[in-house]
Amino acid sequence: MNRAADTRQAAEAATPSGQYSGHNRISTQALTSLAKAAAADALGIHAHDVRADWSxxxxxxxLSLVAPIRIPSLTAVLRDPGRVPALGGSIWDRTVHAKTDILTKVTELSGASLSRVDIRISGAHVTEEGRVR
Incomplete structure:
Protein backbone atom coordinates (compact mmCIF):
# COMPACT_ATOMS: atom_id res chain seq x y z
CA MET A 1 0.00 0.00 0.00
CA ASN A 2 1.06 3.53 -0.54
CA ARG A 3 1.50 6.13 2.17
CA ALA A 4 -1.74 8.07 1.33
CA ALA A 5 -3.83 4.91 1.63
CA ASP A 6 -2.21 4.07 4.99
CA THR A 7 -2.96 7.58 6.28
CA ARG A 8 -6.59 7.42 5.12
CA GLN A 9 -7.13 3.98 6.70
CA ALA A 10 -5.56 5.16 9.97
CA ALA A 11 -7.82 8.22 10.06
CA GLU A 12 -10.94 6.13 9.35
CA ALA A 13 -10.00 3.62 12.04
CA ALA A 14 -9.34 6.38 14.59
CA THR A 15 -12.72 8.08 14.16
CA PRO A 16 -16.12 6.44 14.68
CA SER A 17 -18.08 5.67 11.50
CA GLY A 18 -15.45 7.19 9.23
CA GLN A 19 -15.95 10.79 10.41
CA TYR A 20 -13.14 13.19 9.65
CA SER A 21 -10.97 14.44 12.45
CA GLY A 22 -10.38 18.14 12.90
CA HIS A 23 -12.25 21.14 14.22
CA ASN A 24 -15.56 22.73 13.39
CA ARG A 25 -16.11 26.20 14.72
CA ILE A 26 -19.13 28.44 14.62
CA SER A 27 -18.26 32.11 14.88
CA THR A 28 -19.72 34.31 17.59
CA GLN A 29 -21.37 36.37 14.88
CA ALA A 30 -23.13 33.29 13.45
CA LEU A 31 -24.28 32.20 16.92
CA THR A 32 -25.52 35.71 17.64
CA SER A 33 -27.47 35.86 14.39
CA LEU A 34 -29.02 32.48 15.16
CA ALA A 35 -29.96 33.56 18.70
CA LYS A 36 -31.49 36.81 17.43
CA ALA A 37 -33.56 34.94 14.81
CA ALA A 38 -34.76 32.40 17.39
CA ALA A 39 -35.70 35.17 19.83
CA ALA A 40 -37.49 37.15 17.13
CA ASP A 41 -39.51 34.09 16.19
CA ALA A 42 -40.42 33.33 19.81
CA LEU A 43 -41.34 36.93 20.70
CA GLY A 44 -43.08 37.89 17.46
CA ILE A 45 -40.71 40.71 16.52
CA HIS A 46 -37.95 41.44 13.99
CA ALA A 47 -34.45 40.05 14.58
CA HIS A 48 -32.90 43.52 14.21
CA ASP A 49 -34.81 44.55 17.38
CA VAL A 50 -33.00 41.93 19.51
CA ARG A 51 -29.69 42.44 21.35
CA ALA A 52 -27.79 39.25 22.20
CA ASP A 53 -24.74 38.81 24.43
CA TRP A 54 -22.84 35.67 25.36
CA SER A 55 -20.99 34.81 28.55
CA LEU A 63 -27.23 33.78 26.39
CA SER A 64 -28.60 37.17 27.48
CA LEU A 65 -31.23 38.79 25.30
CA VAL A 66 -32.80 42.24 25.40
CA ALA A 67 -35.85 42.64 23.19
CA PRO A 68 -39.35 44.02 22.94
CA ILE A 69 -42.33 41.68 22.69
CA ARG A 70 -45.32 41.81 20.36
CA ILE A 71 -48.63 42.53 22.08
CA PRO A 72 -52.12 43.37 20.84
CA SER A 73 -53.43 46.88 21.39
CA LEU A 74 -55.52 47.44 24.50
CA THR A 75 -58.57 48.31 22.41
CA ALA A 76 -58.21 44.99 20.57
CA VAL A 77 -58.04 43.15 23.90
CA LEU A 78 -61.11 45.01 25.18
CA ARG A 79 -63.02 44.01 22.03
CA ASP A 80 -61.80 40.41 22.22
CA PRO A 81 -60.33 39.29 25.59
CA GLY A 82 -59.60 35.88 24.03
CA ARG A 83 -56.65 37.39 22.18
CA VAL A 84 -54.39 37.24 25.25
CA PRO A 85 -54.65 33.46 25.74
CA ALA A 86 -54.46 32.98 21.96
CA LEU A 87 -51.04 34.67 21.92
CA GLY A 88 -49.75 32.35 24.64
CA GLY A 89 -50.85 34.14 27.79
CA SER A 90 -49.37 37.03 29.70
CA ILE A 91 -46.07 38.67 28.81
CA TRP A 92 -44.49 36.75 31.70
CA ASP A 93 -45.85 33.40 30.48
CA ARG A 94 -44.78 34.06 26.91
CA THR A 95 -41.28 35.07 28.01
CA VAL A 96 -40.85 31.92 30.12
CA HIS A 97 -42.01 29.79 27.18
CA ALA A 98 -39.74 31.73 24.80
CA LYS A 99 -36.67 30.88 26.92
CA THR A 100 -37.23 27.17 26.40
CA ASP A 101 -37.93 27.61 22.68
CA ILE A 102 -34.83 29.73 22.13
CA LEU A 103 -32.53 27.41 24.11
CA THR A 104 -33.82 24.36 22.23
CA LYS A 105 -33.62 25.98 18.80
CA VAL A 106 -30.11 27.43 19.27
CA THR A 107 -28.81 24.16 20.73
CA GLU A 108 -30.32 22.01 17.97
CA LEU A 109 -29.21 24.22 15.09
CA SER A 110 -25.71 25.10 16.32
CA GLY A 111 -24.72 22.14 18.47
CA ALA A 112 -23.53 24.61 21.13
CA SER A 113 -24.13 23.76 24.79
CA LEU A 114 -26.18 26.50 26.41
CA SER A 115 -26.66 26.59 30.17
CA ARG A 116 -29.42 29.18 30.17
CA VAL A 117 -31.21 31.96 28.34
CA ASP A 118 -31.96 35.22 30.14
CA ILE A 119 -34.50 37.59 28.59
CA ARG A 120 -35.12 41.21 29.50
CA ILE A 121 -38.19 42.67 27.85
CA SER A 122 -37.31 46.21 26.82
CA GLY A 123 -40.62 47.33 25.41
CA ALA A 124 -43.72 46.36 23.49
CA HIS A 125 -44.50 46.31 19.81
CA VAL A 126 -48.21 46.99 19.78
CA THR A 127 -50.03 45.46 16.85
CA GLU A 128 -53.47 46.46 15.70
CA GLU A 129 -54.61 43.30 14.00
CA GLY A 130 -58.05 43.12 12.55
CA ARG A 131 -60.18 45.11 10.17
CA VAL A 132 -59.06 48.45 8.84
CA ARG A 133 -61.63 51.17 9.50
Missing part, protein backbone atom coordinates in the same frame (compact mmCIF):
# COMPACT_ATOMS: atom_id res chain seq x y z
CA UNK A 56 -19.22 31.81 30.02
CA UNK A 57 -21.23 29.87 32.59
CA UNK A 58 -18.95 27.17 33.96
CA UNK A 59 -17.77 26.05 30.52
CA UNK A 60 -21.19 26.38 28.89
CA UNK A 61 -22.61 29.37 27.05
CA UNK A 62 -25.12 31.67 28.72
Missing amino acids: DDGGLLA
